[in-house]
Amino acid sequence: MKAHLTRRYIFSASHRLHSSQLSDAENAVTYGKCNNPYGHGHNYVLEVTVSGTVSEQTGMVCNLIDLDGFVQHEILDHFDHQNLNKLPEFAKSVPTTENLCIAIYDILQRGFRLAHLEKVRFEETMMNSFEYAGGRELGS
């Protein structure tokens, strides 16, 4: 039988929202306080949802030890306590949480083979959340 498993992780990072394709005035209008040149930070909550057949041998969609290990090495070690604007993922794009969703989804999609990646969800704050399923519509 097929089940969906979701795991939550937390990391902290800073960023500044500023687009090189906009003028300074347009950046200020578009991003408001998030355009502060010194940046600011968030405690990001990352939710990773994977799906698959529940193994009769283990009772699991995938072993959490493997998922946690992958996320720790490939995501948290890379993004936690960093300035997102300085990372290669955001050399050409603005580190909005939308783009962060896409970047993290791509890392999982490329490297995590032990279950099907359903979606990535981010809480930037308790009031804002973002979801990305590789461009697919969100299902049930």
Added chain:
Amino acid sequence: MVYLTRKAEFSASHYYHNPQLSAEENLRVFGKCNNPNGHGHNYTLEVTVKGNVDPRSGFVVDLKQLKDVLNREVLDAMDHRFLNKEVPEFLTRIPTTENIAIAVWQRLAPKLNQAQLHRVRVYETPDLFVDFYGEA
């Protein structure tokens, strides 16, 4: 179609062990969860049903009836129990969060007559949950 979710909590102990694997393999696959004396969690359960709103009552489902079924079929059986030893499903299946979600679905689905079961979500901790939609 309107969806309604009812939450419940239960506390239970369990451990993960597959008798077909060696002791070393069990420890490697299940880690700390393999401790035969068990350990426990406060589980949060979310049961989502769906249906059309009854024009007379304005309900998708009688919440009291849903609560009664949930209490009788799931909570009475699992709350404050050692899942491996006291819940029949887990005499043969490992009581992972995945299998608990499936067991809850299988207990509820035949007992709900008004509304249709949409999703069972089981939180083992606030940072780990499983959704089951009845998919084969």
